[in-house]
Amino acid sequence: MSPSTTTPGQGPGAPGADLASGFPAAGSDPSDEMSVPQYGGMAGLRRDWRRFRRNKLAVAGLAYILFLFFIAFTADWVAPYHYETTNPPAALESSSVQHWFGTDELGRDMLSRVMYSARNAIVVSFGSVLIGLAVGAFIGAVSGFYGGILDIAVMRVVDIMFAFPQFLLLIILVTAMGRGLGTMFVAIGITSWAGYARLVRGQILSAKNNDYVEAARCLGSGNGHIIRKYILPNIVGPIIVAVSFGVPAGMLAESAMSLIGMGLRPPMPSWGNLISAGMMQMYGFPHLVLWPSLTFGLTLLAFTFVGDGLREIYGKE
Amino acid sequence: MHALVFFSKRLSAIVVSLAAVVTITFYLMHSAPGNFLEMQQVREAMASLDSKGREAQKQYEIEFQKRYALDKPIYVQIGIYLKNAATFKFGPSFTNPNVPIEALVREKFGTTLQIVLIGLILAIVAGVPLGVIAALRKNTVWDYGLMGFSMIGQVIPSFVIAVGLIVIFSVMLGWLPTSGWGQCRHYILPALAIGAAPIATVARYIRSSILETMEQDYIRTAFSKGIPEARVILAHALRNSLIPLITVMGPQFSFMLLGSVLVEQVFRIPGMGSMFVSAAQQRDYPMLVTSTLIFAAAIMLVNLVVDVLYAFLDPRIKLE
Amino acid sequence: MARNSDASAPVLDVQGLHVAFRGEAGLLKAVDGLDLRVEPGEVLGIVGESGSGKSVSMLSITDLIKKENRDTSGTASFLGRDLVARDLLKMGKEELGRIRGKDIGFVFQNPMSSLNPTMRIGAQIAEGMLHHGEATRADVKEKVVALLDKVGIREPEKRYIAYPHELSGGMRQRVMIAMALSCNPKLLIADEPTTALDVTVEKQILELMMKMKDELGLSIIMITHNLPVALNYCDGILVMYAGKVMETGTALDLVSHPGHPYTKALFSSNLELGRRGTRVEPIKGNIPALTHLPSGCRFHPRCPMATDKCRNEVPPAMQSAGLSDHLTFCHYPL
Numbered sequence: 001m002s003p004s005t006t007t008p009g010q011g012p013g014a015p016g017a018d019l020a021s022g023f024p025a026a027g028s029d030p031s032d033e034m035s036v037p038q039y040g041g042m043a044g045l046r047r048d049w050r051r052f053r054r055n056k057l058a059v060a061g062l063a064y065i066l067f068l069f070f071i072a073f074t075a076d077w078v079a080p081y082h083y084e085t086t087n088p089p090a091a092l093e094s095s096s097v098q099h100w101f102g103t104d105e106l107g108r109d110m111l112s113r114v115m116y117s118a119r120n121a122i123v124v125s126f127g128s129v130l131i132g133l134a135v136g137a138f139i140g141a142v143s144g145f146y147g148g149i150l151d152i153a154v155m156r157v158v159d160i161m162f163a164f165p166q167f168l169l170l171i172i173l174v175t176a177m178g179r180g181l182g183t184m185f186v187a188i189g190i191t192s193w194a195g196y197a198r199l200v201r202g203q204i205l206s207a208k209n210n211d212y213v214e215a216a217r218c219l220g221s222g223n224g225h226i227i228r229k230y231i232l233p234n235i236v237g238p239i240i241v242a243v244s245f246g247v248p249a250g251m252l253a254e255s256a257m258s259l260i261g262m263g264l265r266p267p268m269p270s271w272g273n274l275i276s277a278g279m280m281q282m283y284g285f286p287h288l289v290l291w292p293s294l295t296f297g298l299t300l301l302a303f304t305f306v307g308d309g310l311r312e313i314y315g316k317e
Numbered sequence: 318m319h320a321l322v323f324f325s326k327r328l329s330a331i332v333v334s335l336a337a338v339v340t341i342t343f344y345l346m347h348s349a350p351g352n353f354l355e356m357q358q359v360r361e362a363m364a365s366l367d368s369k370g371r372e373a374q375k376q377y378e379i380e381f382q383k384r385y386a387l388d389k390p391i392y393v394q395i396g397i398y399l400k401n402a403a404t405f406k407f408g409p410s411f412t413n414p415n416v417p418i419e420a421l422v423r424e425k426f427g428t429t430l431q432i433v434l435i436g437l438i439l440a441i442v443a444g445v446p447l448g449v450i451a452a453l454r455k456n457t458v459w460d461y462g463l464m465g466f467s468m469i470g471q472v473i474p475s476f477v478i479a480v481g482l483i484v485i486f487s488v489m490l491g492w493l494p495t496s497g498w499g500q501c502r503h504y505i506l507p508a509l510a511i512g513a514a515p516i517a518t519v520a521r522y523i524r525s526s527i528l529e530t531m532e533q534d535y536i537r538t539a540f541s542k543g544i545p546e547a548r549v550i551l552a553h554a555l556r557n558s559l560i561p562l563i564t565v566m567g568p569q570f571s572f573m574l575l576g577s578v579l580v581e582q583v584f585r586i587p588g589m590g591s592m593f594v595s596a597a598q599q600r601d602y603p604m605l606v607t608s609t610l611i612f613a614a615a616i617m618l619v620n621l622v623v624d625v626l627y628a629f630l631d632p633r634i635k636l637e
Numbered sequence: 638m639a640r641n642s643d644a645s646a647p648v649l650d651v652q653g654l655h656v657a658f659r660g661e662a663g664l665l666k667a668v669d670g671l672d673l674r675v676e677p678g679e680v681l682g683i684v685g686e687s688g689s690g691k692s693v694s695m696l697s698i699t700d701l702i703k704k705e706n707r708d709t710s711g712t713a714s715f716l717g718r719d720l721v722a723r724d725l726l727k728m729g730k731e732e733l734g735r736i737r738g739k740d741i742g743f744v745f746q747n748p749m750s751s752l753n754p755t756m757r758i759g760a761q762i763a764e765g766m767l768h769h770g771e772a773t774r775a776d777v778k779e780k781v782v783a784l785l786d787k788v789g790i791r792e793p794e795k796r797y798i799a800y801p802h803e804l805s806g807g808m809r810q811r812v813m814i815a816m817a818l819s820c821n822p823k824l825l826i827a828d829e830p831t832t833a834l835d836v837t838v839e840k841q842i843l844e845l846m847m848k849m850k851d852e853l854g855l856s857i858i859m860i861t862h863n864l865p866v867a868l869n870y871c872d873g874i875l876v877m878y879a880g881k882v883m884e885t886g887t888a889l890d891l892v893s894h895p896g897h898p899y900t901k902a903l904f905s906s907n908l909e910l911g912r913r914g915t916r917v918e919p920i921k922g923n924i925p926a927l928t929h930l931p932s933g934c935r936f937h938p939r940c941p942m943a944t945d946k947c948r949n950e951v952p953p954a955m956q957s958a959g960l961s962d963h964l965t966f967c968h969y970p971l
Contacts, residue, residue, distance in 0.1 A: 163334040164341065165616060167575045168593065168609050172342055175597040175605075176349035252474055259476055260582050260594050275480055279583065282495070286484050293480055297473045304472045534750040537701055541745075542765035542816070543738030546730070552764075557755055632800040633754055 051313050058309025061302035068299060072119035081109040083116040083269050094287050101291040105281060110288065113269040114295050120270050121299070124185045125250030129243055131189025136196025137239075143197070144204030145223070154197070161194035170253060174262050184263055188253045192246060199242055203235040237314030244310050248303035255296060271296040324625070331617045336399055338613045339606055343395050346602045353411045353600045385411070385603065398603075402610065410596070410604040418607045421592065426611060428498070429581070429588035433573045435504060436512030440569060444516045445562075448523025449555060455528060463520065470517030476579040479510035483583070496585040507584045511576050515569040522565050526558035560631045567623035571616045646716055647674040648824050648856045654711035656690070656697045663928045667693040669880040671711070675824065680850065680857045682871030682888070684864055684903070688924050690880040691860045695826050698725045699741060700733055715740070717823065739769040742817030744846075746829040748809035752801040758785075759797035762816045771820045781819070788815045789845060807838035811845065818849055825850075828860045843870055864907050868892055873962075876900050879925055879935040886963035896957035896965030899936045934967065942969060 053059055071078060080098075087107030094102045101110035143154035173187040207213055213230050221229075251271075257263030258272030266273055271292045278288030382388045385408070386397055401407060407418035451463045470478075486506060487495045497503050530536065531554050539549045578590030585591075589608060596604035656668040668690040675681045683691040696702040698713040713725040717740045725733065737743075745751040753761055762781045766772040772780045778797065785793035788811045801809055810830065817825055827846065831839035847870060850857055861867050867874050868888050875885045876899065884897040895901045902920045922939040925931055934952050937943040946968050955970045957963040965971075 160334060160337045160341075163613065163617065164338050165571070165575055165609070165612050167578060168612055169341075171578075171594065171597050172345050172605065172609065175600070176345040178350060256474065256476065256579055259579060262594075262597070275477070276582075279480065279483075282480075282483060282488055286488055289480050289484065293477050297469075297477055300472050300474070301469065304468075534745060534747060535753040538743070538745060538751045538813075538816075539753070539764075540701055541699070541737055541743035542768065543734045543736065544764060544768050545734055548768075553753055553756075557753070560755060631755060633802050 048313050052309050055305075055309040055312060057305040058312075061305030061309070064298065064302040065306060068118050068302075069122065071115050072122050075112070075115045075119050079109075079112040079115045081112040083108065083113045084267050085109070085112075092281070092285050092288075094285070102285070102287045104277070104288060110274075110291055113274060114271070114291055117269045117271045117274060117292060118295065118299070120181065120264055120268065121251045121254055121296075124181065124188065124254040124264075125247045127185030128188035128192065128250040128253070129246045131186060132192035132246065133196050133239070133243065135189065136193035136198075137200045139193065140197035140200030141204060144201035144208070145227075151201075155201075158194045158197055161191075166191045167253070167256070170257065171260075171262060174257060179262060179265055181264055181268065184254055184257065185250070188250050191253075192249070195246075196239075196242065199238055200235060203238060204231055207231045207234055241307065241311050241314050244303065244307040248300050248307075251296075251299065251303075320625075320628075324621075327621050327624075331614070331621065334617065335610060335614055339399060339402070339610055340395055342606045342609050343391060343398070343602075346600075346605065347391050349600065353602070384414075398606065402607075407607045408603060410607075411601040412596075412599055412604065418604060421604075422589070422607060422611055425587065425589045425592045426615075428586065429574070429577045429590060432504065432507050432511055432577055432580070432586070432588065433570065435508035436515060436573045437566065437570065439508060439512035440515035440519045440566070441562075443512075444519025445523050445555075445559075447516070447520040449527065449550070451520065451524040452527040452531075453550070460524075464524070467517030467520045470513045471521070473513075474579070475510050475514060475576040476583050478513045479506065479580050479583040482506045482510055498586050503584075503586075507580050507586060510583070511573050511580050514576075515566075515573060518565065518569060519562065522562065523555075523558055526561065527554050530554040530557050560627065563623055563627050563630065567620050570619045574612060574615060646722065647676055647714075648679075648716050649673070649675040649858070650712075650714040650722070651694075651698065652712045652714075654694055654698065654713065655709070656693055657708045658703075659706040659708070660928070665927045666880050666930060667927055668697065669930075671877075671882060673875055673882075673885070675856045675858060677823075677856055678850070678854060679873060680847075680859060680871045682867035682874045683858065683860045683877060684862065684867045684874055685877035686862060686924055688879070688927065689877040691877050692828050694877075695828065695858060695860060699737055699743075699826070700725075700730075701737075701743070715824070735769075738765040738822075739771075739820045740823050742820070742822040742825045744810070744813045744817050744825065744827040744830045747833045748806055748813050749801065749833075751813060752809055754801055756800075757797070758799050758801065758804070758812055762812070762819055765816065766819045769820045781815075784815045784819055785812070788812075788818075788849070789841075790815070805838075806834050807841060810834060810838075810842050814842070814845060814849065818853065818855075821853060823856065825855050825857045826860070827857060829862070830859070831866065832861070832863070839866075846870075864903055876903070879930060880927060881935050882966060883936065884957075884963075884965045884967075886957065886960065890957070890960060890963045894957065894971070896955070896963065896970040897936075897967045898940050898942055898971065901971060902939075944968070 052062075085108060087103070089107065090099070090103050091105050091107040092103060093099055093107075096102070099109050099111065101114060103109055104113070139154060143151045170187055170191050173190060174183055177183045177187060207226075207230050210230065213226055216226055216230065254263055255270060255272030255275075258270035259276045261273070261276070263272055264270040266277075274292035275289050275296075278285070278290075278292065281288055386394050389397075398407075405419055407422070409416060410418050410421070413421065447463055447467070451460045454460050473481075483495050483506065486493045493502055493506055527550070531550075536549060536553055539553045540546075544552075577588060578593060580586070581588045581590035582594065589611065592604065593608040593612070595601075596608055651671060651673045654668055654671040655666075658665040658667060671690070671694050673681065673683075683695070685691045693702060697707065697709050709726060711726065714722045715725050715736065716722045717736060723732075725736070728736070752758075759778065759781050762784065763772065763777045766777055766780065767774070782793045782797055785796055790796050790808060790811050796804070796808075796812075801812070804812065813830075817827075825846070830846065831842050834842060843866065846857065846859075849855065859867065859871055868891070871888050873885065874888050874891050876883045876891075876897065878899050883899045884891065884895065886896075891900060892904075895904060899920075902918070905918045906920050907917070920939055925935065925938065931938050931948075933949045934940070934943070934947045937947040940947065950968070952966050952968045954964045954966055957965050957970055
């Protein structure tokens with residue numbers, strides 16, 4: 001594959017684009033001499049899916065996550081009760097036909113509260129990943145692309161972010177910003193941007209040093225073109241993998257914060273505050289901690305399986 | 318000489334990072350809504366002060382501001398703090414004005430460190446043999462069972478494991494207390510909860526490392542000398558897996574130290590983690606900044622120690 | 638188990654050795670019916686391309702190659718220091734452990750990766766000696782230092798506490814030799830001992846091995862793909878191709894009149910052996926996959942003289958030039 005023979009408009013995707021990301025450069029000419037065949041977007045996705053499917057644990061994890069999503073977003077309809085609906089006469093019941101997961105000390109239905117917890121966990125984790133990724137990718141991209149003093153300064157800041165124990169920073173941020181759902185995902189996003197920045201910057205640097213990119217630049221390609229054709233295709237895979245591990249990390253952070261009473265404000269339910277509330281009544285009513293712990297644990301396992309499955313396809317982070 | 322340069326370079330990097338951590342914490346705290354005094358006022362207001370009392374309160378506030386240098390600009394406050402911190406003097410906290418923070422830290426950090434160290438020891442004395450067993454019984458029920466368990470141990474967060482342990486050993490079996498501190502039996506569950514993930518990580522690491530090492534040429538050489546398999550595994554394969562294990566232990570230490578914040582909450586242990594959380598809740602800034610500093614410093618120093626130890630134990634690694 | 642005090646009894650007598658690996662791609666026949674004899678004091682060269690089964694055969698009889706999925710059959714009668722011939726293939730782990738390192742020493746190809754990088758040189762040599770009772774804790778250092786000196790390592794006291802990465806490739810191979818000879822073995826199996834070394838060092842190492850052979854009365858099996866090395870240093874040579882022996886005879890016979898087209902092809906494809914004015918001819922084609930071996934003579938797809946007979950019938954041993962110890966496995970020996 002000699003770069004000089006390809007015109008910039010139809011050059012091959014960055015090397016390994018089809019292996020690494022599944023999102024090869026759009027419009028790449030199939031007649032190009034390629035050692036590895038390039039696929040279109042849909043075909044690439046379908047091929048990735050076939051590889052993903054072979055990992056049974058990952059598929060099971062994905063099924064569980066999809067189920068959890070369905071429950072979480074239709075909770076207003078499928079949950080048997082609202083999470084705030086109290087029913088003191090039926091307080092602290094264990095599992096029954098009316099209350100599969102039992103009820104808490106105010107007679108609230110635990111199943112419903114666990115379902116709404118899932119929704120809150122999903123909102124917080126995806127929100128935080130979105131913020132962290134947007135901030136991190138932007139900073140990393142600018143830093144990597146322009147280099148120089150800017151890059152050095154940015155990397156210093158990233159280093160400091162890494163030096164700051166993440167969970168402590170999160171607690172301090174929440175202290176500074178006040179508790180709440182919004183604070184939760186902004187704060188988690190802020191504590192996680194540095195990782196994405198480092199990832200994106202690394203990918204951009206390796207693409208910048210690539211022969212194809214140099215050749216394309218020599219042939220007069222603009223920055224926008226280079227980003228679209230060479231950098232984006234390479235970066236999507238690692239980002240997918242990073243996100244698949246970032247989401248459960250966000251859920252964990254939210255639950256941990258709620259556990260120590262710095263996360264979501266009750267009565268808004270979270271796996272974390274359900275567990276900490278349940279611990280008060282653990283001796284008589286272990287079901288109060290059992291169900292949220294179990295759901296939370298399973299969710300984290302499911303995300304890990306999916307993340308491992310994705311990592312097999314898209315290579316190391 | 319090289320080692321000395323390396324050491325001073327790393328130490329100065331740590332000092333700079335710690336100063337940055339302190340500065341960030343100071344600014345964040347400065348921008349936080351509500352402060353210690355306001356929160357105290359609410360409490361005082363409940364006691365409905367008369368005018369004389371209000372005057373005294375005002376006087377108290379001014380003295381308070383002066384005492385903690387809160388009347389000065391924030392960068393001066395940071396400067397004063399850093400200067401004192403260099404000599405390990407942090408002054409009194411808001412909530413406990415009669416005791417210097419360093420005295421509190423010494424006590425609380427000792428408590429936390431005890432749990433973390435027990436967890437660390439557990440990780441090695443349990444994780445290494447489990448990993449060796451899994452490697453020796455590769456692709457058998459033993460292997461799959463152990464690795465399945467360690468997968469769960471790695472993924473489930475320590476506070477959930479803590480709750481599970483309490484349900485099983487305290488609630489159902491009634492063997493161990495759910496909370497409290499001071500006696501031997503109080504250590505067992507917290508150390509297990511905090512050590513679960515490191516045990517799992519070490520076991521998985523040792524397993525894959527031994528299997529990888531057994532493929533090496535020098536293992537064949539060892540066998541060619543006629544020495545028995547057990548000795549080949551222990552003296553050659555395991556030995557070479559143990560050296561890089563040190564680099565695995567560094568992150569595990571940080572993990573456990575930060576995990577202690579949650580596990581101490583679950584077990585109500587009066588350690589650094591509990592102190593940090595209550596400092597945040599009560600807006601006790603001197604205490605919060607100092608706890609953050611101590612946590613960060615401990616993590617960075619351990620990482621430095623890990624690097625030095627690794628270079629010391631592996632003859633091929635040179636400090637750079 | 639016959640007591641064999643006959644001085645001319647072979648040190649190693651391998652008969653009908655078959656080694657196969659059960660793999661996902663099917664049965665991989667690495668060695669298919671190997672016979673060889675090593676006489677006391679003899680240097681036997683096993684020559685072949687990679688994948689010919691030369692290393693696998695020797696590592697299989699000493700059980701130094703992956704056990705899972707391996708089928709080994711045949712006999713490998715070894716005459717130990719007690720002068721009792723025993724079948725290596727019938728030995729249990731422990732019994733074989735008493736032979737390996739003590740009666741049979743090994744030198745492997747890559748001296749960097751074959752030495753434990755985190756263990757001092759001295760400890761690595763001492764390990765086998767202590768295990769086999771060749772030395773005690775008290776005198777092991779002295780013996781190892783003497784051994785290092787003997788294999789030509791300067792400042793042996795200093796090297797005793799060195800790590801492998803502090804030594805050059807040639808020095809490391811000397812250490813390997815010292816290790817192999819530390820218990821005064823009867824047989825040294827050298828698996829491509831100089832392949833990873835510079836040509837100048839190669840000669841030194843080979844000379845050292847020959848010197849040690851004379852001093853200790855060793856037999857050596859030298860596995861190599863380097864034909865000139867085998868011709869220069871070996872008494873007998875065994876040419877292997879795709880798991881089967883093609884030709885066996887003395888080095889002299891093989892040079893003067895090679896019987897097998899493959900041996901001949903090896904000669905003419907070799908740059909060093911080619912005489913001025915003769916063309917260097919690479920052997921056409923590739924060695925066959927061991928899972929899909931050709932019928933008849935293994936070499937027929939690449940043989941310029943192949944006939945239908947070669948394609949269908951496995952060639953028997955043919956005597957070349959009337960010599961009983963020069964055998965060629967070819968229907969049409971040259």
